[in-house]
Amino acid sequence: MTSAGTDVVARLRAAGCVFAEEEARLLISAAAETGAELDALVAERVHGTPLEHVLGWAEFHGLRVTVFPGVFVPRRRTAFLVDLAVELIRAQAGYPMVVDLCCGCGALGMAAATIVAAAGHAVTLAAADIDPVAVRCARRNLTPLGAPVYEGDLFEALPEELRGCIDILLCNTPYVPTAMIAQMPAEARDHEPRTALDGGADGLDIFRRVAADATTWLSPGGHLLVEAGEDQASRALAILSEHGLMGRIAESGELYATVVIGTRPDR
Template identity: 75%
Template sequence: MSAGRSDVVAQLRAAGCVFAEDEARLLTAAAAETGAVLEVLVAQRVSGTPLEHLLGWAEFHGLRIAVAPGVFVPRQRTAFLVDEAVDLIRAGPGHPVIVDLCCGSGALGTAVATIITAEARPVTLTAADIDPVAVECARRNLAPLGAPVYQGDLFEPLPGELRGCIDILLCNTPYVPSEMIARMPPEARDHEPRIALDGGLDGLDIFRRVVAEAPSWLAPGGHLLVESSEHQAPVALAVLARHGLAGRIAESDEHYATVVIGTRPA
Protein backbone atom coordinates (compact mmCIF):
# COMPACT_ATOMS: atom_id res chain seq x y z
CA MET A 1 0.00 0.00 0.00
CA SER A 2 1.39 3.40 -0.98
CA ALA A 3 2.08 6.07 1.62
CA GLY A 4 -0.76 8.16 0.16
CA ARG A 5 -3.24 5.30 0.32
CA SER A 6 -2.10 4.46 3.85
CA ASP A 7 -2.83 8.03 4.95
CA VAL A 8 -6.32 7.89 3.41
CA VAL A 9 -7.03 4.59 5.18
CA ALA A 10 -5.89 6.09 8.48
CA GLN A 11 -8.20 9.10 8.07
CA LEU A 12 -11.17 6.93 7.18
CA ARG A 13 -10.51 4.51 10.00
CA ALA A 14 -10.24 7.37 12.49
CA ALA A 15 -13.64 8.59 11.27
CA GLY A 16 -15.15 5.20 12.07
CA CYS A 17 -15.33 3.74 8.56
CA VAL A 18 -15.38 -0.02 9.14
CA PHE A 19 -14.19 -0.91 5.64
CA ALA A 20 -11.57 1.82 5.45
CA GLU A 21 -9.22 -0.01 3.08
CA ASP A 22 -11.98 -0.78 0.59
CA GLU A 23 -13.29 2.77 0.77
CA ALA A 24 -9.80 4.20 0.25
CA ARG A 25 -9.39 2.09 -2.87
CA LEU A 26 -12.76 3.16 -4.25
CA LEU A 27 -12.24 6.85 -3.51
CA THR A 28 -8.77 6.77 -5.08
CA ALA A 29 -10.20 5.14 -8.21
CA ALA A 30 -13.06 7.65 -8.33
CA ALA A 31 -10.64 10.56 -8.13
CA ALA A 32 -8.57 9.11 -10.96
CA GLU A 33 -11.62 8.43 -13.15
CA THR A 34 -13.43 11.73 -12.62
CA GLY A 35 -10.59 14.17 -12.03
CA ALA A 36 -11.89 14.98 -8.55
CA VAL A 37 -9.40 15.90 -5.85
CA LEU A 38 -8.87 12.87 -3.63
CA GLU A 39 -8.33 14.98 -0.52
CA VAL A 40 -11.71 16.65 -1.07
CA LEU A 41 -13.47 13.31 -1.47
CA VAL A 42 -11.84 11.97 1.69
CA ALA A 43 -12.78 15.09 3.64
CA GLN A 44 -16.40 14.75 2.51
CA ARG A 45 -16.44 11.08 3.48
CA VAL A 46 -14.95 11.83 6.89
CA SER A 47 -17.64 14.48 7.42
CA GLY A 48 -20.32 11.83 6.88
CA THR A 49 -21.23 12.02 3.19
CA PRO A 50 -22.30 8.54 2.01
CA LEU A 51 -19.58 6.78 0.05
CA GLU A 52 -22.07 6.01 -2.72
CA HIS A 53 -22.89 9.70 -3.21
CA LEU A 54 -19.19 10.44 -3.64
CA LEU A 55 -18.66 7.57 -6.07
CA GLY A 56 -21.86 8.26 -8.01
CA TRP A 57 -22.92 4.63 -7.78
CA ALA A 58 -23.83 1.83 -5.37
CA GLU A 59 -23.22 -1.89 -5.76
CA PHE A 60 -26.55 -3.70 -5.53
CA HIS A 61 -27.22 -7.33 -6.39
CA GLY A 62 -24.08 -7.47 -8.51
CA LEU A 63 -24.97 -4.33 -10.47
CA ARG A 64 -23.57 -0.80 -10.42
CA ILE A 65 -26.58 1.43 -9.69
CA ALA A 66 -26.20 5.16 -10.30
CA VAL A 67 -27.01 7.28 -7.24
CA ALA A 68 -26.84 11.03 -6.84
CA PRO A 69 -26.59 13.28 -3.78
CA GLY A 70 -29.97 13.45 -2.10
CA VAL A 71 -31.07 10.03 -3.38
CA PHE A 72 -31.74 7.06 -1.10
CA VAL A 73 -28.87 4.56 -1.26
CA PRO A 74 -30.10 0.99 -1.89
CA ARG A 75 -29.41 -1.26 1.09
CA GLN A 76 -27.69 -4.61 0.69
CA ARG A 77 -30.41 -6.34 2.73
CA THR A 78 -32.96 -5.39 0.07
CA ALA A 79 -31.30 -7.89 -2.27
CA PHE A 80 -33.48 -10.43 -0.44
CA LEU A 81 -36.63 -8.71 -1.70
CA VAL A 82 -35.22 -8.96 -5.24
CA ASP A 83 -34.60 -12.68 -4.77
CA GLU A 84 -38.15 -13.23 -3.52
CA ALA A 85 -39.58 -11.34 -6.49
CA VAL A 86 -37.48 -13.30 -8.97
CA ASP A 87 -38.68 -16.60 -7.49
CA LEU A 88 -42.31 -15.49 -7.88
CA ILE A 89 -41.73 -14.36 -11.46
CA ARG A 90 -40.13 -17.67 -12.40
CA ALA A 91 -43.26 -19.43 -11.19
CA GLY A 92 -45.63 -16.98 -12.84
CA PRO A 93 -46.62 -15.56 -16.24
CA GLY A 94 -44.21 -15.81 -19.15
CA HIS A 95 -44.24 -12.04 -19.71
CA PRO A 96 -44.56 -10.42 -16.29
CA VAL A 97 -45.67 -6.84 -15.74
CA ILE A 98 -43.48 -5.30 -13.02
CA VAL A 99 -43.85 -1.96 -11.26
CA ASP A 100 -41.19 -0.46 -8.98
CA LEU A 101 -43.14 1.97 -6.77
CA CYS A 102 -41.33 4.37 -4.41
CA CYS A 103 -38.47 3.42 -6.70
CA GLY A 104 -35.75 5.80 -5.51
CA SER A 105 -32.78 5.06 -7.77
CA GLY A 106 -34.74 2.26 -9.44
CA ALA A 107 -32.41 -0.37 -7.99
CA LEU A 108 -35.10 -2.99 -7.33
CA GLY A 109 -36.68 -2.80 -10.76
CA THR A 110 -33.28 -2.73 -12.46
CA ALA A 111 -32.07 -5.81 -10.59
CA VAL A 112 -35.24 -7.87 -11.08
CA ALA A 113 -35.61 -7.02 -14.76
CA THR A 114 -31.92 -7.64 -15.45
CA ILE A 115 -32.11 -11.11 -13.95
CA ILE A 116 -35.30 -12.08 -15.79
CA THR A 117 -34.27 -10.71 -19.18
CA ALA A 118 -30.95 -12.55 -18.85
CA GLU A 119 -33.07 -15.72 -18.78
CA ALA A 120 -34.44 -14.75 -22.22
CA ARG A 121 -37.85 -13.80 -20.81
CA PRO A 122 -39.46 -10.47 -21.72
CA VAL A 123 -40.68 -8.11 -19.00
CA THR A 124 -42.71 -4.93 -18.94
CA LEU A 125 -41.18 -2.66 -16.29
CA THR A 126 -42.46 0.69 -15.04
CA ALA A 127 -41.26 2.78 -12.09
CA ALA A 128 -42.44 5.82 -10.15
CA ASP A 129 -41.36 8.04 -7.27
CA ILE A 130 -42.53 11.31 -5.78
CA ASP A 131 -39.03 12.83 -5.57
CA PRO A 132 -37.84 14.51 -8.81
CA VAL A 133 -34.16 13.95 -7.94
CA ALA A 134 -34.79 10.23 -7.47
CA VAL A 135 -36.83 10.06 -10.69
CA GLU A 136 -33.98 11.56 -12.69
CA CYS A 137 -31.58 9.04 -11.16
CA ALA A 138 -33.94 6.12 -11.83
CA ARG A 139 -34.29 7.19 -15.46
CA ARG A 140 -30.53 6.85 -15.85
CA ASN A 141 -30.60 3.33 -14.43
CA LEU A 142 -33.70 2.12 -16.27
CA ALA A 143 -32.97 3.67 -19.67
CA PRO A 144 -30.98 0.61 -20.88
CA LEU A 145 -34.04 -1.51 -20.10
CA GLY A 146 -36.38 0.83 -21.97
CA ALA A 147 -38.50 1.30 -18.84
CA PRO A 148 -40.36 4.58 -18.20
CA VAL A 149 -40.12 6.33 -14.83
CA TYR A 150 -42.95 8.61 -13.71
CA GLN A 151 -42.99 11.31 -11.04
CA GLY A 152 -45.88 11.51 -8.63
CA ASP A 153 -47.44 10.25 -5.42
CA LEU A 154 -47.60 6.44 -5.30
CA PHE A 155 -49.99 5.09 -7.98
CA GLU A 156 -51.16 8.52 -9.16
CA PRO A 157 -48.72 8.92 -12.09
CA LEU A 158 -48.97 5.36 -13.41
CA PRO A 159 -50.64 4.80 -16.80
CA GLY A 160 -54.23 3.68 -16.40
CA GLU A 161 -53.66 0.62 -18.58
CA LEU A 162 -51.59 -0.91 -15.78
CA ARG A 163 -54.61 -1.07 -13.48
CA GLY A 164 -55.46 -4.70 -12.79
CA CYS A 165 -52.43 -5.91 -14.77
CA ILE A 166 -49.43 -5.77 -12.40
CA ASP A 167 -47.93 -9.19 -11.68
CA ILE A 168 -45.13 -7.98 -9.39
CA LEU A 169 -45.42 -4.76 -7.41
CA LEU A 170 -42.07 -3.89 -5.80
CA CYS A 171 -42.52 -1.20 -3.20
CA ASN A 172 -39.68 -0.32 -0.83
CA THR A 173 -41.78 2.05 1.25
CA PRO A 174 -40.15 4.16 3.98
CA TYR A 175 -40.65 2.23 7.21
CA VAL A 176 -38.60 3.97 9.91
CA PRO A 177 -40.89 5.29 12.69
CA SER A 178 -40.71 9.10 12.80
CA GLU A 179 -39.26 9.24 16.30
CA MET A 180 -36.41 6.92 15.25
CA ILE A 181 -35.11 9.15 12.44
CA ALA A 182 -32.94 11.14 14.85
CA ARG A 183 -31.22 7.91 15.93
CA MET A 184 -30.26 6.85 12.43
CA PRO A 185 -26.61 7.06 11.28
CA PRO A 186 -25.71 10.55 9.99
CA GLU A 187 -25.14 9.11 6.50
CA ALA A 188 -28.85 8.43 6.21
CA ARG A 189 -30.29 11.06 8.54
CA ASP A 190 -28.38 14.01 7.09
CA HIS A 191 -27.89 13.00 3.45
CA GLU A 192 -30.93 11.02 2.34
CA PRO A 193 -34.36 12.60 1.85
CA ARG A 194 -36.60 12.24 4.91
CA ILE A 195 -39.46 11.30 2.61
CA ALA A 196 -37.54 8.12 1.73
CA LEU A 197 -37.03 7.19 5.40
CA ASP A 198 -39.96 8.38 7.51
CA GLY A 199 -42.82 5.91 7.72
CA GLY A 200 -44.89 7.81 10.28
CA LEU A 201 -45.79 6.93 13.85
CA ASP A 202 -45.26 3.16 13.57
CA GLY A 203 -43.36 3.17 10.26
CA LEU A 204 -46.27 1.78 8.25
CA ASP A 205 -48.14 4.89 7.11
CA ILE A 206 -47.02 4.68 3.47
CA PHE A 207 -47.41 0.90 3.49
CA ARG A 208 -51.07 1.31 4.49
CA ARG A 209 -51.65 3.73 1.61
CA VAL A 210 -50.05 1.34 -0.86
CA VAL A 211 -52.05 -1.65 0.35
CA ALA A 212 -55.32 0.29 0.19
CA GLU A 213 -54.87 0.78 -3.56
CA ALA A 214 -52.86 -2.30 -4.49
CA PRO A 215 -55.78 -4.72 -5.03
CA SER A 216 -57.13 -2.66 -7.92
CA TRP A 217 -53.72 -2.48 -9.58
CA LEU A 218 -52.58 -6.06 -9.13
CA ALA A 219 -53.47 -8.71 -11.68
CA PRO A 220 -55.33 -11.76 -10.35
CA GLY A 221 -52.62 -13.75 -8.58
CA GLY A 222 -50.31 -10.70 -8.60
CA HIS A 223 -47.95 -10.02 -5.71
CA LEU A 224 -46.98 -6.98 -3.65
CA LEU A 225 -43.54 -7.15 -2.01
CA VAL A 226 -42.55 -4.69 0.71
CA GLU A 227 -39.59 -4.63 3.08
CA SER A 228 -40.32 -4.14 6.77
CA SER A 229 -38.78 -4.71 10.16
CA GLU A 230 -39.35 -8.02 11.93
CA HIS A 231 -41.61 -6.50 14.58
CA GLN A 232 -43.69 -4.58 12.00
CA ALA A 233 -44.42 -7.66 9.91
CA PRO A 234 -47.38 -9.05 11.95
CA VAL A 235 -49.11 -5.65 11.81
CA ALA A 236 -48.42 -5.49 8.08
CA LEU A 237 -50.05 -8.90 7.59
CA ALA A 238 -53.19 -7.65 9.32
CA VAL A 239 -53.27 -4.63 6.99
CA LEU A 240 -53.00 -6.91 3.94
CA ALA A 241 -55.84 -9.09 5.22
CA ARG A 242 -58.15 -6.09 5.72
CA HIS A 243 -57.74 -5.27 2.03
CA GLY A 244 -58.31 -8.80 0.77
CA LEU A 245 -54.71 -9.76 0.08
CA ALA A 246 -53.30 -13.09 1.24
CA GLY A 247 -50.17 -12.27 3.23
CA ARG A 248 -47.04 -14.09 4.21
CA ILE A 249 -43.69 -13.16 5.72
CA ALA A 250 -40.33 -14.09 4.19
CA GLU A 251 -37.20 -13.73 6.33
CA SER A 252 -33.49 -14.04 5.67
CA ASP A 253 -30.94 -14.48 8.43
CA GLU A 254 -28.17 -14.00 5.87
CA HIS A 255 -29.43 -10.56 4.81
CA TYR A 256 -31.03 -9.60 8.16
CA ALA A 257 -34.11 -8.84 6.09
CA THR A 258 -37.87 -9.21 6.38
CA VAL A 259 -40.20 -9.00 3.39
CA VAL A 260 -43.99 -8.91 3.58
CA ILE A 261 -45.74 -10.37 0.53
CA GLY A 262 -49.39 -9.80 -0.29
CA THR A 263 -51.12 -11.72 -3.08
CA ARG A 264 -54.37 -10.88 -4.82
CA PRO A 265 -56.58 -13.97 -5.10
CA ALA A 266 -56.49 -15.47 -8.59
Protein backbone atom coordinates in the same frame (compact mmCIF):
# COMPACT_ATOMS: atom_id res chain seq x y z
CA MET B 1 -0.74 0.55 -1.02
CA THR B 2 1.06 3.81 -1.88
CA SER B 3 1.91 6.47 0.68
CA ALA B 4 -1.04 8.50 -0.62
CA GLY B 5 -3.28 5.51 -0.08
CA THR B 6 -1.94 4.99 3.42
CA ASP B 7 -2.73 8.62 4.20
CA VAL B 8 -6.28 8.21 2.91
CA VAL B 9 -6.77 5.13 5.07
CA ALA B 10 -5.52 7.03 8.13
CA ARG B 11 -7.92 9.93 7.48
CA LEU B 12 -10.87 7.62 6.96
CA ARG B 13 -10.05 5.54 10.03
CA ALA B 14 -9.73 8.70 12.15
CA ALA B 15 -13.20 9.73 10.93
CA GLY B 16 -14.64 6.43 12.15
CA CYS B 17 -14.94 4.57 8.82
CA VAL B 18 -14.93 0.90 9.76
CA PHE B 19 -13.89 -0.35 6.32
CA ALA B 20 -11.25 2.33 5.76
CA GLU B 21 -8.97 0.23 3.53
CA GLU B 22 -11.74 -0.78 1.14
CA GLU B 23 -13.18 2.74 1.05
CA ALA B 24 -9.73 4.14 0.32
CA ARG B 25 -9.34 1.82 -2.67
CA LEU B 26 -12.76 2.85 -4.01
CA LEU B 27 -12.09 6.56 -3.57
CA ILE B 28 -8.68 6.34 -5.23
CA SER B 29 -10.23 4.45 -8.14
CA ALA B 30 -13.07 6.98 -8.43
CA ALA B 31 -10.62 9.86 -8.55
CA ALA B 32 -8.66 8.12 -11.31
CA GLU B 33 -11.80 7.24 -13.30
CA THR B 34 -13.44 10.66 -13.12
CA GLY B 35 -10.43 12.95 -12.93
CA ALA B 36 -11.66 14.28 -9.58
CA GLU B 37 -9.31 15.49 -6.90
CA LEU B 38 -8.79 12.65 -4.45
CA ASP B 39 -8.47 15.05 -1.53
CA ALA B 40 -11.91 16.51 -2.28
CA LEU B 41 -13.52 13.07 -2.38
CA VAL B 42 -11.87 12.05 0.88
CA ALA B 43 -12.94 15.31 2.52
CA GLU B 44 -16.56 14.65 1.55
CA ARG B 45 -16.41 11.20 3.07
CA VAL B 46 -14.66 12.38 6.23
CA HIS B 47 -17.38 15.00 6.71
CA GLY B 48 -20.03 12.28 6.73
CA THR B 49 -21.28 12.07 3.16
CA PRO B 50 -22.31 8.49 2.38
CA LEU B 51 -19.63 6.69 0.39
CA GLU B 52 -22.18 5.91 -2.35
CA HIS B 53 -22.97 9.60 -2.78
CA VAL B 54 -19.27 10.43 -2.99
CA LEU B 55 -18.64 7.69 -5.56
CA GLY B 56 -21.87 8.32 -7.47
CA TRP B 57 -22.85 4.67 -7.39
CA ALA B 58 -23.76 1.79 -5.10
CA GLU B 59 -23.16 -1.94 -5.47
CA PHE B 60 -26.51 -3.72 -5.31
CA HIS B 61 -27.08 -7.37 -6.10
CA GLY B 62 -23.86 -7.48 -8.12
CA LEU B 63 -24.74 -4.39 -10.18
CA ARG B 64 -23.30 -0.90 -10.14
CA VAL B 65 -26.30 1.38 -9.65
CA THR B 66 -26.01 5.14 -10.12
CA VAL B 67 -26.93 7.05 -6.95
CA PHE B 68 -27.25 10.83 -7.06
CA PRO B 69 -26.49 12.90 -3.94
CA GLY B 70 -29.61 13.19 -1.80
CA VAL B 71 -31.14 9.93 -3.09
CA PHE B 72 -31.83 6.93 -0.86
CA VAL B 73 -28.98 4.43 -0.97
CA PRO B 74 -30.19 0.85 -1.63
CA ARG B 75 -29.44 -1.46 1.30
CA ARG B 76 -27.79 -4.84 0.96
CA ARG B 77 -30.66 -6.54 2.82
CA THR B 78 -33.13 -5.47 0.13
CA ALA B 79 -31.51 -7.96 -2.24
CA PHE B 80 -33.69 -10.51 -0.46
CA LEU B 81 -36.83 -8.76 -1.72
CA VAL B 82 -35.39 -8.87 -5.24
CA ASP B 83 -34.65 -12.60 -4.93
CA LEU B 84 -38.24 -13.26 -3.90
CA ALA B 85 -39.53 -11.16 -6.78
CA VAL B 86 -37.35 -13.03 -9.27
CA GLU B 87 -38.83 -16.35 -8.10
CA LEU B 88 -42.34 -15.00 -8.64
CA ILE B 89 -41.46 -13.51 -12.03
CA ARG B 90 -40.07 -16.82 -13.25
CA ALA B 91 -43.36 -18.48 -12.35
CA GLN B 92 -45.27 -16.08 -14.61
CA ALA B 93 -46.13 -16.73 -18.23
CA GLY B 94 -45.37 -14.30 -21.02
CA TYR B 95 -43.93 -10.89 -20.18
CA PRO B 96 -44.93 -10.01 -16.61
CA MET B 97 -45.61 -6.37 -15.77
CA VAL B 98 -43.24 -5.32 -12.99
CA VAL B 99 -43.52 -1.95 -11.25
CA ASP B 100 -40.95 -0.53 -8.83
CA LEU B 101 -42.98 1.90 -6.68
CA CYS B 102 -41.17 4.24 -4.25
CA CYS B 103 -38.27 3.35 -6.54
CA GLY B 104 -35.56 5.73 -5.33
CA CYS B 105 -32.65 5.17 -7.69
CA GLY B 106 -34.50 2.25 -9.34
CA ALA B 107 -32.21 -0.43 -7.94
CA LEU B 108 -34.91 -3.02 -7.24
CA GLY B 109 -36.47 -2.93 -10.68
CA MET B 110 -33.06 -2.76 -12.34
CA ALA B 111 -31.78 -5.80 -10.46
CA ALA B 112 -34.91 -7.91 -10.94
CA ALA B 113 -35.13 -7.19 -14.67
CA THR B 114 -31.41 -7.79 -15.20
CA ILE B 115 -31.42 -11.10 -13.31
CA VAL B 116 -34.39 -12.58 -15.16
CA ALA B 117 -33.04 -11.34 -18.51
CA ALA B 118 -29.78 -13.17 -17.86
CA ALA B 119 -31.82 -16.35 -17.41
CA GLY B 120 -33.62 -15.86 -20.71
CA HIS B 121 -36.82 -14.31 -19.32
CA ALA B 122 -38.19 -10.86 -20.00
CA VAL B 123 -40.41 -8.41 -18.18
CA THR B 124 -42.11 -5.12 -18.89
CA LEU B 125 -40.79 -2.70 -16.29
CA ALA B 126 -41.91 0.69 -15.01
CA ALA B 127 -41.04 2.70 -11.91
CA ALA B 128 -42.23 5.73 -9.95
CA ASP B 129 -41.22 7.97 -7.08
CA ILE B 130 -42.47 11.20 -5.51
CA ASP B 131 -38.98 12.74 -5.28
CA PRO B 132 -37.91 14.50 -8.52
CA VAL B 133 -34.21 13.91 -7.80
CA ALA B 134 -34.86 10.20 -7.34
CA VAL B 135 -36.85 10.14 -10.57
CA ARG B 136 -33.95 11.67 -12.50
CA CYS B 137 -31.58 9.17 -10.92
CA ALA B 138 -33.86 6.21 -11.66
CA ARG B 139 -34.15 7.31 -15.27
CA ARG B 140 -30.36 7.19 -15.54
CA ASN B 141 -30.48 3.55 -14.37
CA LEU B 142 -33.66 2.33 -16.05
CA THR B 143 -33.84 4.12 -19.40
CA PRO B 144 -31.21 1.72 -20.86
CA LEU B 145 -33.65 -1.07 -19.97
CA GLY B 146 -36.48 0.66 -21.81
CA ALA B 147 -38.36 1.31 -18.56
CA PRO B 148 -40.29 4.56 -18.03
CA VAL B 149 -39.99 6.30 -14.66
CA TYR B 150 -42.94 8.39 -13.50
CA GLU B 151 -43.00 11.18 -10.92
CA GLY B 152 -45.82 11.40 -8.39
CA ASP B 153 -47.38 10.16 -5.18
CA LEU B 154 -47.58 6.35 -5.17
CA PHE B 155 -50.18 5.03 -7.66
CA GLU B 156 -51.14 8.55 -8.75
CA ALA B 157 -47.90 8.59 -10.73
CA LEU B 158 -48.80 5.55 -12.84
CA PRO B 159 -50.67 5.65 -16.16
CA GLU B 160 -54.24 4.43 -15.94
CA GLU B 161 -53.58 1.58 -18.38
CA LEU B 162 -51.55 -0.20 -15.68
CA ARG B 163 -54.55 -0.45 -13.36
CA GLY B 164 -55.32 -4.13 -12.82
CA CYS B 165 -52.32 -5.19 -14.90
CA ILE B 166 -49.33 -5.22 -12.48
CA ASP B 167 -48.09 -8.76 -11.94
CA ILE B 168 -45.22 -7.93 -9.56
CA LEU B 169 -45.28 -4.76 -7.47
CA LEU B 170 -41.99 -3.99 -5.75
CA CYS B 171 -42.55 -1.34 -3.13
CA ASN B 172 -39.76 -0.51 -0.68
CA THR B 173 -41.88 1.89 1.34
CA PRO B 174 -40.30 3.98 4.12
CA TYR B 175 -40.82 2.05 7.35
CA VAL B 176 -38.77 3.76 10.04
CA PRO B 177 -41.06 5.04 12.83
CA THR B 178 -40.85 8.82 13.02
CA ALA B 179 -39.50 8.81 16.57
CA MET B 180 -36.65 6.49 15.55
CA ILE B 181 -35.24 8.65 12.76
CA ALA B 182 -33.20 10.69 15.21
CA GLN B 183 -31.42 7.48 16.20
CA MET B 184 -30.46 6.53 12.66
CA PRO B 185 -26.84 6.90 11.50
CA ALA B 186 -26.08 10.45 10.42
CA GLU B 187 -25.28 9.22 6.90
CA ALA B 188 -28.92 8.31 6.40
CA ARG B 189 -30.52 10.91 8.65
CA ASP B 190 -28.66 13.88 7.18
CA HIS B 191 -28.14 12.84 3.56
CA GLU B 192 -31.17 10.81 2.46
CA PRO B 193 -34.63 12.30 1.86
CA ARG B 194 -37.02 12.19 4.80
CA THR B 195 -39.72 10.88 2.46
CA ALA B 196 -37.64 7.75 1.90
CA LEU B 197 -37.22 7.07 5.62
CA ASP B 198 -40.24 8.27 7.62
CA GLY B 199 -43.01 5.69 7.88
CA GLY B 200 -45.09 7.55 10.44
CA ALA B 201 -45.80 6.72 14.07
CA ASP B 202 -45.50 2.94 13.68
CA GLY B 203 -43.57 2.91 10.42
CA LEU B 204 -46.50 1.59 8.39
CA ASP B 205 -48.30 4.73 7.21
CA ILE B 206 -47.11 4.51 3.59
CA PHE B 207 -47.58 0.74 3.62
CA ARG B 208 -51.23 1.28 4.59
CA ARG B 209 -51.75 3.58 1.63
CA VAL B 210 -50.15 1.11 -0.76
CA ALA B 211 -52.15 -1.82 0.60
CA ALA B 212 -55.41 0.16 0.34
CA ASP B 213 -55.02 0.61 -3.43
CA ALA B 214 -52.91 -2.40 -4.41
CA THR B 215 -55.84 -4.70 -5.14
CA THR B 216 -57.11 -2.45 -7.91
CA TRP B 217 -53.67 -2.14 -9.52
CA LEU B 218 -52.50 -5.74 -9.24
CA SER B 219 -53.52 -8.25 -11.86
CA PRO B 220 -55.50 -11.29 -10.66
CA GLY B 221 -52.91 -13.41 -8.85
CA GLY B 222 -50.47 -10.48 -8.81
CA HIS B 223 -48.05 -9.97 -5.93
CA LEU B 224 -47.04 -7.01 -3.79
CA LEU B 225 -43.63 -7.24 -2.06
CA VAL B 226 -42.74 -4.79 0.70
CA GLU B 227 -39.78 -4.72 3.08
CA ALA B 228 -40.66 -4.25 6.76
CA GLY B 229 -39.18 -4.48 10.20
CA GLU B 230 -39.45 -7.86 11.87
CA ASP B 231 -41.67 -6.38 14.57
CA GLN B 232 -43.98 -4.83 11.97
CA ALA B 233 -44.68 -7.96 9.94
CA SER B 234 -47.72 -9.26 11.82
CA ARG B 235 -49.43 -5.85 11.70
CA ALA B 236 -48.60 -5.62 8.01
CA LEU B 237 -50.29 -8.98 7.39
CA ALA B 238 -53.43 -7.75 9.13
CA ILE B 239 -53.44 -4.65 6.94
CA LEU B 240 -53.13 -6.75 3.78
CA SER B 241 -56.04 -8.91 4.91
CA GLU B 242 -58.19 -5.82 5.54
CA HIS B 243 -57.75 -4.91 1.89
CA GLY B 244 -58.44 -8.32 0.39
CA LEU B 245 -54.88 -9.50 -0.12
CA MET B 246 -53.58 -12.89 0.96
CA GLY B 247 -50.42 -12.27 2.98
CA ARG B 248 -47.33 -14.16 3.96
CA ILE B 249 -43.99 -13.30 5.55
CA ALA B 250 -40.56 -14.24 4.22
CA GLU B 251 -37.39 -13.78 6.27
CA SER B 252 -33.66 -14.00 5.63
CA GLY B 253 -31.50 -14.59 8.68
CA GLU B 254 -28.37 -14.02 6.63
CA LEU B 255 -29.42 -10.55 5.46
CA TYR B 256 -31.54 -9.67 8.51
CA ALA B 257 -34.40 -8.93 6.13
CA THR B 258 -38.15 -9.29 6.42
CA VAL B 259 -40.46 -9.06 3.41
CA VAL B 260 -44.24 -9.04 3.50
CA ILE B 261 -45.93 -10.43 0.38
CA GLY B 262 -49.55 -9.75 -0.48
CA THR B 263 -51.26 -11.61 -3.30
CA ARG B 264 -54.48 -10.62 -5.05
CA PRO B 265 -56.85 -13.56 -5.37
CA ASP B 266 -56.95 -14.75 -8.95
CA ARG B 267 -60.71 -14.49 -9.15
